[in-house]
Every structure is written in structure tokens, then in C-alpha cells.
Amino acid sequence: MNIDMIRAAALRIKGHARRTPILTSPFLDEIAGRRVFVKAECLQHTGSFKFRGGWSAVSALTDNALKTGVIAFSSGNHAQGVALAAREHSAPAVIVMPSDAPAVKIANTRALGAKVVLYDRETEDRDEIGERLSAEHGLTLIKPYDEPLVIAGQGTTGLEIAEDMNALGIADADVMVCCGGGGMTSGIALALAADAPSLRVRPAEPEEFDDVTRSLISGKIESNVRRGGSLCDAIITPQPGNLTFPIMQKHCGPGVVVSEDECMRAVALAFDRLRIVVEPGGAAALAAALFHPDEFTGDAVIAVATGGNVDAPVFAKALETLQ
Amino acid sequence: MNIDMIRAAALRIKGHARRTPILTSPFLDEIAGRRVFVKAECLQHTGSFKFRGGWSAVSALTDNALKTGVIAFSSGNHAQGVALAAREHSAPAVIVMPSDAPAVKIANTRALGAKVVLYDRETEDRDEIGERLSAEHGLTLIKPYDEPLVIAGQGTTGLEIAEDMNALGIADADVMVCCGGGGMTSGIALALAADAPSLRVRPAEPEEFDDVTRSLISGKIESNVRRGGSLCDAIITPQPGNLTFPIMQKHCGPGVVVSEDECMRAVALAFDRLRIVVEPGGAAALAAALFHPDEFTGDAVIAVATGGNVDAPVFAKALETLQ
Numbered sequence: 001m002n003i004d005m006i007r008a009a010a011l012r013i014k015g016h017a018r019r020t021p022i023l024t025s026p027f028l029d030e031i032a033g034r035r036v037f038v039k040a041e042c043l044q045h046t047g048s049f050k051f052r053g054g055w056s057a058v059s060a061l062t063d064n065a066l067k068t069g070v071i072a073f074s075s076g077n078h079a080q081g082v083a084l085a086a087r088e089h090s091a092p093a094v095i096v097m098p099s100d101a102p103a104v105k106i107a108n109t110r111a112l113g114a115k116v117v118l119y120d121r122e123t124e125d126r127d128e129i130g131e132r133l134s135a136e137h138g139l140t141l142i143k144p145y146d147e148p149l150v151i152a153g154q155g156t157t158g159l160e161i162a163e164d165m166n167a168l169g170i171a172d173a174d175v176m177v178c179c180g181g182g183g184m185t186s187g188i189a190l191a192l193a194a195d196a197p198s199l200r201v202r203p204a205e206p207e208e209f210d211d212v213t214r215s216l217i218s219g220k221i222e223s224n225v226r227r228g229g230s231l232c233d234a235i236i237t238p239q240p241g242n243l244t245f246p247i248m249q250k251h252c253g254p255g256v257v258v259s260e261d262e263c264m265r266a267v268a269l270a271f272d273r274l275r276i277v278v279e280p281g282g283a284a285a286l287a288a289a290l291f292h293p294d295e296f297t298g299d300a301v302i303a304v305a306t307g308g309n310v311d312a313p314v315f316a317k318a319l320e321t322l323q
Numbered sequence: 324m325n326i327d328m329i330r331a332a333a334l335r336i337k338g339h340a341r342r343t344p345i346l347t348s349p350f351l352d353e354i355a356g357r358r359v360f361v362k363a364e365c366l367q368h369t370g371s372f373k374f375r376g377g378w379s380a381v382s383a384l385t386d387n388a389l390k391t392g393v394i395a396f397s398s399g400n401h402a403q404g405v406a407l408a409a410r411e412h413s414a415p416a417v418i419v420m421p422s423d424a425p426a427v428k429i430a431n432t433r434a435l436g437a438k439v440v441l442y443d444r445e446t447e448d449r450d451e452i453g454e455r456l457s458a459e460h461g462l463t464l465i466k467p468y469d470e471p472l473v474i475a476g477q478g479t480t481g482l483e484i485a486e487d488m489n490a491l492g493i494a495d496a497d498v499m500v501c502c503g504g505g506g507m508t509s510g511i512a513l514a515l516a517a518d519a520p521s522l523r524v525r526p527a528e529p530e531e532f533d534d535v536t537r538s539l540i541s542g543k544i545e546s547n548v549r550r551g552g553s554l555c556d557a558i559i560t561p562q563p564g565n566l567t568f569p570i571m572q573k574h575c576g577p578g579v580v581v582s583e584d585e586c587m588r589a590v591a592l593a594f595d596r597l598r599i600v601v602e603p604g605g606a607a608a609l610a611a612a613l614f615h616p617d618e619f620t621g622d623a624v625i626a627v628a629t630g631g632n633v634d635a636p637v638f639a640k641a642l643e644t645l646q
Contacts, residue, residue, distance in 0.1 A: 021344055023366060027434065042598045043346065043363075084349075104595065111350065271638070272427065275365045275631030277598035308598030312642040315594070319635040 001148050001243060003194040006155035006187065009056040013156055016059075016088070017052050018044050020157075022164050022302075025273035033293045035300040037170070038270070038286060039161055042278050042308030046108070048234070049157055049184055049306050050074075050081030050144075056153025057142045058085040066091040071139040073097070073119075073130040076105030077234055077307050078144040083114035094139060096129050100228055102311045121228040145183030146241030154184040158191025161302060162199070171198045173300040176256065176285035179203030179212050180235035182244030184306060189251035199302070202253040204284040206232040206260055211239045212248065213255025221245055231260050231314060234281030234307050256288035256295050263287045267318035270305060280314065282307035324471050324566060326517040329478035329510065332379040336479055339382075339411070340375050341367050343480075345487050345625075348596035356616045358623040360493070361593070361609060362484055365601050365631030369431070371557070372480055372507055372629050373397075373404030373467075379476025380465045381408040389414040394462040396420070396442075396453040399428030400557055400630050401467040406437035417462060419452050423551055425634045444551040468506030469564030477507040481514025484625060485522070494521045496623040499579065499608035502526030502535050503558035505567030507629060512574035522625070525576040527607040529555040529583055534562045535571065536578025544568055554583050554637060557604035557630050579611035579618050586610045590641035593628060603637065605630035 020040050028036045041049040058070060069092030072082040079095040086093035093114040097106055098121035110116050119129055134141040143150065161175060175192060177185040182203070189201040203212045209230060214222040223239040230236050240248065266283035269290065270276050278286070285303040288295070343363050351359045364372040381393060392415030395405040402418040409416035416437040420429055421444035433439050442452055457464040466473065484498060498515060500508040505526070512524040526535045532553060537545040546562040553559050563571065589606035592613065593599050601609070608626040611618070 018344065018346075021341065021366065023341075027431075040366075043344065047598050108350075268635070271600050271635070275370050275600035277594050277600060312591070312594070312645050316639040316642055319639055322635050 001151060001190070001247065003190055005148060005152040006159060006191050009152035010156045010159055012059045013052060013055050013153065016055055017156065019160055020044055023274045023276065027273045028269065028290065031290050032301060034296065034298065036289050037300060037302045038274060039157065039302060039304045040276050041157060042276055042282055042305050046080035046084050047307055047309045048077035048081065048282065049154055050077040051084060052156050053150035053153035053183060054078065054081030054085035054142065057147060057149040058082065058089050058091060060149050061140060065140050068138050069093060070142050071096070071130060071134050072142045072144065073126040074144050076101045077309055079109045079114070080105065080112060082142050083109050083112035087113045094133060096126055096133065098228065101233060102309065104311050105309050145181030146243045148243065151183050151187045151244065155187030155191045157184065157304065158188035159195060161188065162192055162195035165196055165199060165302065170300050172298040173199055173302055174253065174296055174298055175199050175201045175302045176204045176288045177201060177304045178235050178282055178284040178306040179205050180237040182212055182240045182248055185252060186244040186247035189247060193251050200253040201251060203248065203255040204288040205235065205255055205257055206230060206263060206284055207257055209236045210255065210257045213257055215240050215245060216248065216252065216255055232263055232281035232284060234279055235284060256292050258284050258287040258291065262291045264318040265321045266290055267315065268321045271319060272322060276305065277308040277310065277315065278305045279307050279310035324474060324513070324570065326513055328471060328475040329482060329514050332475035333479045333482055335382045336375060336378050336476065339378055340479070342483055343367055346597045346599065350596045351592065351613065354613050355624060357619065357621065359612050360623060360625045361597060362480065362625060362627045363599050364480060365599055365605060365628050369403035369407050370630055370632045371400035371404065371605065372477055373400040374407060375479050376473035376476035376506060377401065377404030377408035377465065380470060380472040381405065381412050381414060383472050384463060388463050392416060392462045393465050394419070394453060394457050395465045395467065396449040397467050399424040400632060402432045402437070403428065403435060405465050406432050406435035410436045417456060419449055419456065421551065424556060425632065427634050428632050468504030469566045471566065474506050474510045474567065478510030478514045480507065480627065481511035482518060484511065485515055485518035488519055488522060488625065493623050495621040496522055496625055497576065497619055497621055498522050498524045498625045499527045499611045500524060500627045501558050501605055501607040501629040502528050503560040505535055505563045505571055508575060509567040509570035512570060516574050523576040524574060526571065526578040527611040528558065528578055528580055529553060529586060529607055530580055532559045533578065533580045536580055538563050538568060539571065539575065539578055555586055555604035555607060557602055558607060579615050581607050581610040581614065585614045587641040588644045589613055590638065591644045594642060595645060599628065600631040600633065600638065601628045602630050602633035
């Protein structure tokens with residue numbers, strides 16, 4: 001796993017993934033007490049950065065592998081990213097999704113042409129299901145984070161952040177990334193280590209799902225006790241990946257742990273001040289930037305808003321946190 | 324009023340206004356029955372295209388005029404655009420706003436450092452108030468649409484649309500613009516006439532506030548009977564401007580009139596499929612593209628999402644239109 005793989009992914013993705021904008025608001029700067037830059041990956045195709053990893057992986061397959069098809073297991077955003085990438089390559093896609101995933105994510109994945117297989121997040125092991133179906137039907141398994149091609153795709157976000165921040169002359173800043181298994185976090189970290197080494201990548205996680213933060217402290221892979229039932233469903237993977245963790249150990253600063261309520265308030269402020277739709281898990285980085293000012297030292301924070309696939313009732317509930 | 328003024332405004336705005344993205348969704352294409360491109364001006368600074376016109380006008384003032392200050396009258400978005408442009412030029416700003424404007428717009432205008440003067444939209448004449456305060460205090464009046472520098476600023480949106488659509492090879496398409504007084508519509512029309520002449524600009528208006536659509540049919544300036552009380556508060560100006568109407572007569576195709584309910588459904592679909600926050604008046608163009616397919620002939624529609632400053636309860640109400 002190295003920077004050349006990310007640059008290669010950037011070439012394959014060019015013209016297919018969106019180059020998402022960096023948004024700002026003087027109102028958010030005031031809350032955070034420093035400049036806040038939001039990388040709006042919720043505006044990516046399928047509503048999250050996962051399209052980058054999906055495209056990166058699918059576009060690297062042989063014609064034969066594309067013809068047989070791909071399989072992915074995902075809480076929803078990776079599912080949609082892989083489904084759309086597969087459809088645009090005319091490849092069949094099977095997606096294994098938890099039965100408690102937001103309805104909109106399940107429906108969207110189906111509408112993108114994928115076959116959806118549901119499983120129970122509390123009692124079944126998605127890795128086992130994914131690997132079994134993959135073996136039975138010859139499908140290429142596209143893992144959500146512990147896969148070099150996927151990490152490389154997510155890392156293209158980091159190349160864009162580096163380019164934009166270098167153009168703005170922002171050098172002393174933390175880059176907060178909403179962190180599940182660590183594919184996005186480690187990909188961005190590798191990209192910034194190469195192109196903007198003074199920017200520090202740090203994972204943002206919800207309380208009770210702070211496996212990466214604890215793993216970085218203890219120096220070994222730690223797991224979460226809880227497995228589901230969080231509004232931050234996009235980033236509640238059980239533990240960091242075997243590939244992603246060493247990268248994060250080498251390149252990432254300490255994690256910031258935010259409450260679910262802080263994520264909901266960040267969703268509301270992104271609505272009010274940036275006019276973007278961010279899902280609770282995708283707002284963890286912004287919540288850290290806004291509500292944990294004492295955990296930062298730089299003049300600026302870049303928060304990656306990783307996804308915007310949220311059911312309307314949850315979003316309406318978040319808006320109630322505005323005065 | 325000509326294309327050179329728009330190109331000059333584009334030079335003044337460069338690096339200050341955002342170059343907003345064009346967003347798409349296969350789900351929206353399916354509803355419309357053709358390709359739908361959404362120019363997300365809700366992501367502009369202050370949440371609407373009005374920042375372009377405000378910056379264009381303020382940046383053209385002499386140092387003395389900047390020192391004395393500016394005044395604007397506006398239902399809210401022009402207010403914020405002028406207020407921020409004035410603040411970034413260190414110029415004092417007085418904003419005359421209707422007392423029924425969304426609370427978020429009034430609060431934001433004040434927070435941007437402007438002095439806000441409220442008036443009653445039903446009984447008072449904002450032009451009279453604006454001109455009186457302007458004369459009393461020597462402030463430069465920046466009209467919301469019937470002002471060449473403002474039209475030129477809004478027209479920079481059209482230069483970007485032309486560039487993006489030319490790059491995509493989209494030639495046979497209508498460009499729907501949410502239309503109040505016609506500053507944005509006429510500015511974009513002038514820009515496209517120069518840079519993408521095969522694209523047809525057409526105004527989108529809410530029912531009972533379809534003054535431009537009727538004026539284009541009758542060939543003379545027509546007024547609305549109703550003056551307020553619409554969810555589409557951003558675009559319910561009484562009649563087209565004296566400067567903007569002849570431009571629209573020359574360059575624009577027939578208007579499309581949409582219901583308030585269609586605007587609310589378009590707000591919800593923009594949330595669900597594009598992850599952007601659009602206000603009801605800013606969704607009129609998208610509503611036309613999605614729900615009035617018989618009024619279009621081209622393979623594609625470009626809908627300008629003009630603004631995203633909406634109170635949370637109205638937005639939550641719009642979301643209820645999703646199944």
C-alpha cells in the first residue's frame with residue numbers, strides 16, 4: 001500500500017468521481033474558534049466517499065471478473081458505491097447489508113441494480129456470509145476497507161485536500177476523518193503524508209464505537225462491545241482493519257470521540273450554515289471540530305463530511321437541535 | 324448591459340465567489356425522463372447566488388463610496404449577499420427586509436454585520452424606503468435585480484454553466500432558472516447567448532407569482548396580485564424589472580409555472596438524491612424539470628438551485644413529502 005497506488009486510482013477515477021468542494025462558513029469558524037473547512041464528500045456520487053473506493057476496485061478488474069460480477073458487504077454507503085461502480089462497468093453486483101441499515105440505503109442499493117442480501121448485525125458475521133457467497137458464485141469480493149484498491153480510491157480524497165489546502169496556504173491544521181474501519185482515514189493519511197505532510201490526520205468516532213482511538217492508544221487492534229443500534233450507522237465497524245491499522249499507527253494523530261448528540265447537532269449546523277445534507281456518522285468529524293476545540297491546537301481544521309445518506313425522520317430530528 | 328460587463332464581473336469575483344458544482348442523480352433523471360443537471364448555487368457563500376451580484380456591485384464602488392456604505396432592500400438572500408460582500412470590503416451596510424422573511428435570513432443578515440430595518444410587505448413600499456434611507460445617509464443603493472452590476476454578477480453563473488455544458492457536450496437543453504425580478508434569469512441568458520447559444524433559458528415561477536411568465540406572453544410588464552405569504556418567499560417580487568424584462572424578452576423561452584407543493588417535493592428530492600439543502604423558491608426550477616416533463620423537448624434540463632436559506636420547520640415539512 002503506497003502513494004503510487006493512490007495516484008493510479010486518481011487517474012482511473014478522473015472524470016467519474018466528483019471533485020467535491022471545500023465549504024466554509026464564518027458562523028462555523030466562530031463556533032470552533034478557528035477556521036473550519038468542510039470537504040463535502042456527501043456530494044460525491046451515491047452520497048458518500050465510498051464511490052471512490054468502489055470505482056477504484058471495480059475499474060481495476062479484468063474483463064472476465066467484471067462479467068462474473070462483484071460482491072460487497074456494507075452498512076450501506078459502500079454498498080451504493082460498489083453498486084453504481086459495477087453498473088457503470090456493466091458488472092453484476094451482490095450486496096450483503098445489515099437488516100437495520102437505513103431504509104433509504106437498502107432501497108437505493110437495489111435501485112442501482114444490485115441484488116441485496118440482508119443479514120442480522122447482532123447475530124450473523126458479514127465476513128463469513130460475504131466470503132461464502134463469493135466462493136459459491138465466483139464473485140470478486142470488494143471489502144469495504146481492508147483492501148488496497150479501496151484504500152487507494154478513498155485516498156484520492158486526500159490528494160484533493162492536499163491540493164486545495166496547499167493552494168490556500170493552510171499548513172498548520174488537523175484533518176478530521178469520520179472513521180469506521182479506517183479505509184478513508186488511512187487513504188487520506190497516506191495521500192497527505194506525500195503531498196501535504198504538515199497536515200495531521202485524526203480519526204473521529206462516536207462514543208462506544210471508538211475502537212480506532214483506543215487501538216491507537218494501546219498500540220494493538222481493539223474492538224467495540226456494541227455492534228449496532230447507533231444513529232452513526234455508517235462508521236460503527238467492530239475494529240480497525242489489519243491493513244488500515246498499521247497505516248493509521250504510522251501517520252495519524254490521536255482520535256477524537258464525539259457523542260451521538262454532538263453528531264446530530266453537527267448535522268443541523270451543516271444544514272443551516274453549509275446547505276449540505278450530512279448523515280450523523282458523516283458528521284462526526286465536523287462535530288469534533290466544532291465541539292471539541294480543546295483537542296486541537298492548529299489555526300484550522302479540515303473536517304471530512306463523509307456521507308449524506310440519511311433517512312428523512314432522522315434528519316428532521318437533527319434539525320430540532322437548532323434553536 | 325452586455326456580455327463584457329459579465330466577463331468583467333467574473334474577473335472581480337474570481338477567488339471570492341465559489342464556482343458551484345453541477346450535481347446529478349440517476350434517480351432524478353428517471354423522474355424527469357431526461358438528464359437533469361442541477362447547478363447548486365445554494366452552496367454559494369451566504370447560501371444563494373445573490374452573493375455574486377452583491378460582490379459584483381460592491382467591488383465596483385469607489386473607496387469613498389465604500390467608506391460611506393451601502394444599502395439594499397431584499398427578501399433575504401440579496402440582503403445576505405450584500406452584507407457579506409460589504410463586510411469583506413469593510414463597508415457599512417444597511418439592509419431593508421420584509422418583516423415576514425424567514426427568521427434565519429434576518430438573523431444571518433444581522434450576524435454578517437449589517438444593520439437591518441424591517442418593513443411590512445403588505446402595506447409598505449420597499450423601493451420608497453430604500454431610496455429615502457439612501458438619500459438621507461448618502462448610502463449607495465444596491466438594487467436586488469434592476470441594476471447592471473448586479474445582473475452582471477448573477478450572469479457569472481451562466482458563464483460557468485456554459486463552460487460546464489460545453490465540456491459535457493450538452494447542446495440541446497433548457498436552462499431553468501428560479502425567477503423573481505429577473506436578475507439571475509437575464510444575467511444567465513446574456514451569458515449563454517454569448518457562450519452556449521443553443522441552450523435556452525426559461526424562467527420558473529410559483530403559481531400566483533408568475534409575473535414574468537405572463538409578461539413574456541403579453542409582451543409587456545405584468546404584475547402579481549398577491550404580494551406575500553408564499554413558502555417561495557425568495558422569488559415573489561411583484562413584477563419583472565425594467566432592465567431585466569427586455570433582456571428576458573429577447574433571450575428567454577416560455578416560463579414554467581409550478582405549484583408550491585411541487586417546490587416542496589423538489590426540496591425533498593434534492594435532499595434525498597443530491598444531499599443539498601434548497602429553499603422552496605430555490606427549488607422552482609428543479610420542480611419544473613421534474614414535474615413538468617411535457618413542457619420540455621430537449622434531452623437534458625439544467626436546473627439552477629438558486630438558494631438554500633430555509634427555516635428548519637419548513638424543511639422538515641418538505642421532507643414529509645417523501646414516502
